[in-house]
Amino acid sequence: MSTSSSTAAEKDFKREFLKIVFVLFGVLLVCFSIFIVNHRGNNKYIIETLELNGSAEEGDALFKINCVGCHGITARGLVGPDLHSITLRLNDKEIIKQVTGGLTPPMPSFEIDPVNMSNLLKYLHSLE
Numbered sequence: 001m002s003t004s005s006s007t008a009a010e011k012d013f014k015r016e017f018l019k020i021v022f023v024l025f026g027v028l029l030v031c032f033s034i035f036i037v038n039h040r041g042n043n044k045y046i047i048e049t050l051e052l053n054g055s056a057e058e059g060d061a062l063f064k065i066n067c068v069g070c071h072g073i074t075a076r077g078l079v080g081p082d083l084h085s086i087t088l089r090l091n092d093k094e095i096i097k098q099v100t101g102g103l104t105p106p107m108p109s110f111e112i113d114p115v116n117m118s119n120l121l122k123y124l125h126s127l128e
């Protein structure tokens with residue numbers, strides 16, 4: 001009698017345990033998929049941007065609209081740092097992440113299409 005009831009409890013426990021493992025596995029799978037999709041999206045954007053050959057003049061205009069408030073009209077720095085020779089310190093990929101990522105507040109993240117991002121990069125390179 002006591003043996004059979006303990007086996008039943010054991011079975012219940014096993015079933016609960018399997019359920020938890022199953023749910024955890026599902027959650028992990030979802031997180032992993034989101035990570036992969038995000039990563040591929042980012043990479044696609046970066047690859048597309050780097051394939052373009054932007055225009056420094058267009059980039060200059062973009063900079064005057066979006067960036068001078070913090071980086072100064074000549075990009076010599078204000079709230080944000082001096083951006084002259086930034087392209088010697090950061091590679092293009094890192095600059096793209098800086099501009100689109102919003103990882104260093106107070107600098108906001110910019111939603112900027114690959115063509116304009118490429119123009120901005122060209123402008124920043126012209127500051128060397």
Ligand code: HEC
Nearest residue numbers: 066067069070079080081086095098099104106107108110
């Ligand atoms: C609201 C203010 C603000 C605006 C607008 C802004 N930035 Fe920034 N930016 C900052 C600050 C502050 C930092 C320094 C962040 C840190 O490293 O803590 C920074 C850092 C950077 C860096 C990295 C500098 C380094 O030395 O590592 C780059 C590149 C940059 N900004 C480019 C841009 C560009 C291009 C734009 C316009 C599209 C822009 N920023 C607009 C405030 C701003």
